[in-house]
Structure formats: C-alpha cells, structure tokens
Amino acid sequence: MGNGGNGSNGARDDWSVAVNRRSDARALVLLVGVWALVVGLVGLGGDFALNDDWAYAFTARHLLRTGQLRILDWAAPSLATHALWGAGVLGLFGDSYVVLRCGTLVWALSALFSTYGLARTAFPPRTAILVPLALAVSPWFVNLSFTYMTDVPWLALILAALLAFAHGLHPRAEEPPRAGLLALSGALLGAAATTRQIAIVTVPAFALALAFDARRRCGRGWLWPAVRSCLCFGVPAGLVFFPFYDWYTHVHGATQATRETVEKIRKVRPWFSYLLTLSVLHYAGLWLFPLALALFLKRRLGEAVTRGQALWAFALLGSFAVLRPILGPVLDPGNAKHFDHSGAAYHPLMPYLGNVFYLVGLGPPTVTDIYRDGDAPPLHAGLWLGVLLTVLSTAGGVVAAGFLVKALRRIRRAWSVDLRNTRERSATPDRSGATDDGEGQDHRRAMLRVLLLSFMGAYLLFQLCTSNSMFDRYILPFLPIVFWLGLDGAPRNLARAPVLACFLVSGIVSVAGTHEYLSWEGARDRAVRALLARGTPATDIDGGFEVNGPVFFEASRKRTGELLGENPYFWVQNARYQISMSPDRHPDCHAEARYPYWTWPGGGDPAVYVLDCGGGASPGGPAGN
Secondary structure: OOOOOOOOOOOOOOOOOOHHHHHHHHHHHHHHHHHHHHHHHHOOOOOOOOOOOHHHHHHHHHHHOOOOOOOOOOOOOOOOOHHHHHHHHHHHOOOOHHHHHHHHHHHHHHHHHHHHHHHHHOHHHHHOOOHHHHHHHOHHHHHHHHOOOOOOHHOOOHHHHHHHHHOOOOOOOOOOOOHHHHHHHHHHHHHHHHHHHHHHHHHHHHHHHHHHHHHHHHHHHHHHHHHHHHHHHHHHHHHHHHHHHHHHHHOOOOOOHHHHHHHHHHHOOOHHHHHHHHHHHHHHHHHHOOOOOOOOOOOOOHHOOOOOOOHHHOOOOEEEEHHHHHHHHOOOHHHHHHHOOOOHHOOOOOOOOOOOOEOEEOOOOOOEHHHHEEOOOOOOOOOOHHHHHHHHHHHEEEEEEEEHHHHHHHHHHHOOOOOOOOOOOOOOOOOOOOOOOOOOOHHHHHHHHHHHHHHHHHHHHHHHHHHOOHHHHHOOOOHHHHHHHHHHHHHOOOOHHHHHHHHHHHHHHHHHHHHHHHHHHHHHHHHHHHHHHHHOOHEEEEEOOHHHHHHHHHHHHHHHHOOOOOOOOOOOOOEEEEEEEEHHHHOEEEEEEEEEEEOOOOOOEEEEEEEEOOOOOOOOOOOOO
C-alpha cells in the first residue's frame, strides 16, 4: 500500500503503474458487488421525498411534462443536467421518487468507477481499490445516493473530469498534455457546473496544475504552453456552462436561494470561516483514521508525521473540539441557534457540521417539532459515542496534517525542477521510502497532487466566503481526494487488515443508518397518506419539511417573498394534525395513530405519531403551479 505505484522495475506506461488487466477487472467486479450489497441491504424505500429532493423532482417532472426548465426558488443549484437525467428516467420507468432514487444509484456506481480510475493513475490495483471502497462505505455517500439530491451526480461528474484530466497529463514528462482529454475534462466540469454551479470555481485549480506541468516540462518558456493547455481545458468548460447560465438568468432570473447566497457573502465572519475550516479538518481526520490506525499498529507513525507536527495538530483540533460548543454561542449570540441544530447539539464533543451525519441515524430529522423545540428523536447512544468519534477524528487529523505537509513539500520541490534540462531521471528516496517526484520520477502523480490540493482549496474557499455555516454533505467531494492524498503520503507495504476492518465498521453504520432513515421517512409517508385517504385536506397536515414543501412552499414564497415565510419551521403552523416523534412534548394534543419504524437492535421501539391538536386549517394555503 502507499507509494508502491511505480513497480519494482520503475517502468512507466499510460497508467503510471504496471498494467494488470485481470486485477483491474477483479477490482471493478468487487466494486459492483459491494455496491449491490449496499443497495440490497438498505432497500429502495418508497415513493416519498428525502431532504431537498422534492424541489429537484418538481423541476424534472415539469421538464418532462412541458419541455420547459423551471427551477423552484428553494433550489440554489443550476440543476439543468440533473433535471434532464431525472426527466429521462421518469419518462422511461414511470413517475416515482423510487425511480429517481435508482437513477442516483447509477450515478453513484459511476462515481466509484471514476474514483478507482483516478486512484489507478498513481497506485497498483490492490492499493487503488481502497480509495473507492472508502467512498462506497462512507455514511455521507451512501445516504445521499439514496436520494434525488444533486450531491452524488455532481460528484460523479467531478470525478470523471478529474479522471479525464489525469489521463490528459502525458505519462512521459517531456510530452505535452493531450488536448482531446483536456477538452473532455473541461466539458465534464462544465456539465457538473450545470448541475451545481459551484463546480466552475474550481477551474483555477486545473489551470494551476497545467501551469505546473508546463513549468516542469518547458522551464522558463512555460507560459505559452500553459496558456495553450488552459485554453484546451477552459474553453469547453465555459461553452457548456456559461451559455446555459446566461440564458436561464436572463429568461427566468436567478432563483431566490441563489440571490440569498449572494447576500450571505456580505455577512461572512472570518472567525466562523476559521471554525468551519477546523471542522473540515476533523472530517479529514475521521476519513483518514483507517490509515492512522494501520500506521500505529505497524509502529510507523513517525514516517507520516513528525513529533512537532503532531503536537500542534493535536492541540489545534483537540482544543477546538472541546471549546466549540462553549465558545460558539458566546462569539456569535445572534447565530447561536446554528449551534443548537448542529451535531454538537446532541453531543457537545462532536465538532461536525450536520445534515447527513447524526447520532439519531443518517439524514436530517425533518419533523417540525424537532426543529422547533430542539428535541432530537431517541438517540442510539449516549455521550460516549460523540466523544469516541471526536477522539478518532482528532487522531486521524494529526496524521492528515503530516500528509498535508509532505504533499506541500513535494509540490514545492516539483516547481523548482526543470525536466527539460534535467538529464538524470532516477529518483531519490525520501524519508518515507517514497520516490522523490522533484527529480521527475513520476511527473503525472506530482501534477495530481497540485490539482487535488488546489481543487480542495478553491472549493473550500468558496464555501467559506459565502456563508457562516456549512452542511457536511457540501464537503463530500473531499472524501476520495483526502484518501488519495493519504495513500500518496503513506509509506509502502502498509497493512491492509486494519484499513479493511475500519471500512467494515463504516459500512455497517452507513447501511444501517440509511436503512433507518428510509424506514422512518416511510413511516411518516404512511401516516400522511392515511390522513389524506380519509379526506383530511393537505393544508390541515403539518408533516415536516419534505411533506410541507410541495404543499406550502410556492404559496408562502409568493405571499411573503421569503423562502421560509413567516414561519421558519417549514411554512405551516396551527395545523390540526401534526406528525411527531415526541408526542409527550405536546400536552395539548393527543396521539391518534402510531407508525413504527425499524431501528438498530437495542434501539427501543420508535415510531412516528399522528397528533390531533384540534387547530384550524393552516394559513399557508395550497401550493402554486
């Protein structure tokens, strides 16, 4: 594992590693098998919305029915590619959230294939397979793959763009990049930007990698070759994205969610950007914990991180984890509620962002009384689980800091090398036993370090500059990149058993948590359908975010001009019937029906309740067109 990608004889070919077709075929079959197992264990759920996908499904259905692209004001993504795909699968297989969910599962499998291909540009098959496996068993990827959210299709397009770009960099350092593959990479990035426009802000990362490539190949005369390569990449990206975006904003105008994002830029506080960065580092540590564990068991931590780096990283991440829930409301009392609804609300020593990863299972608990009262459904574990996860992410973050420093040092050496004037191509081993890319041993791998680090930097910078808060699903693209960089910095021949054991635990959590998420959402759906079947008006039901959105959002936005209207808790108040997970907290209501859902063994007997609160009709009114 680690830096064994060049083979024992140092030979290089179009993959940068020794080609082993049989091993690659086995790896791809393994990925299909693992993903089929995940899908089979989780199940497909029922015909109900999850998270924001009710708004995206509206666009796909409207496109299929009318041939016109219409994006609800709730939606901030550009959504065109996503809507085209959704309309296509709905037209072929019928109108159902299950059909849309299956379409996302196909995108998820393509993302795993692209991740493997990207890893194979640097590692042999037995090592490369670890990168897509890390993604396939992660809670964020599994949960979002079972929705019609934009995150997984967008990630699949981004990974495909990175893969095409990686192969566009010629394996022989003296050769220029392949223009056709650069153009393909740019077009794929443009397609990603028509799903979520944030992809376009990562173009400078690709340009920086091409500048590094030209600098190493051409020495002082690098500028024009770099410009030429950047045009090969950038022009297709711009031609795919900007004409669409210009047309849509001129014809329909930017959605209100997009306009509010622009407004948020003015309110960004540097201090919160710093705190969010530390949260992201904790995620990186959690993802890299399997490698950290393998290094620890082999007594090779010193090959990844120095004692000084470990001390400052531990002090930074550890103190943040302890002080965040204390200092957050103090530093920003007006935004204290943000902390109440993050993962830290349930376990103070969890420095995570929330939206997918909760200790109540996976996926946001979007029943109204949870958000209104700050009361979570029954937890699966006490404080100990939050503490354990934080310890793991801090330990992994220490090792991640060492990998980051090592990658930056290699990039600095790579910039100083002019391969055109360097005749000696043999590599000099560094302390970790890895080849020194500064001597030109593996040009493409060196450029990928530049690309992946700068990609994360550009993407994170945009997130930090546009809001004081962030959902954990926004940083999903970092997961395969972080693990790629971790393997790149790890020493050779690292034991795989601890890594695979961690993957098994993560897979169990991901599958069980997502199955529970679909189960309680299904229980809520049954409760709402039963009310509707007996003639209850939809306006008399407060079902929570995904239920209320299709009914109340359009009318509320037109009436108030706001995304959440007068009532921040999903557009409705004083509805007679409320869907609840905490009936005991509603003394003025009585539980009329109970709908149990599956939870983990030992998790009790949880259920979704229909409460009759005797209120009048909701003021929201029926939705618009």
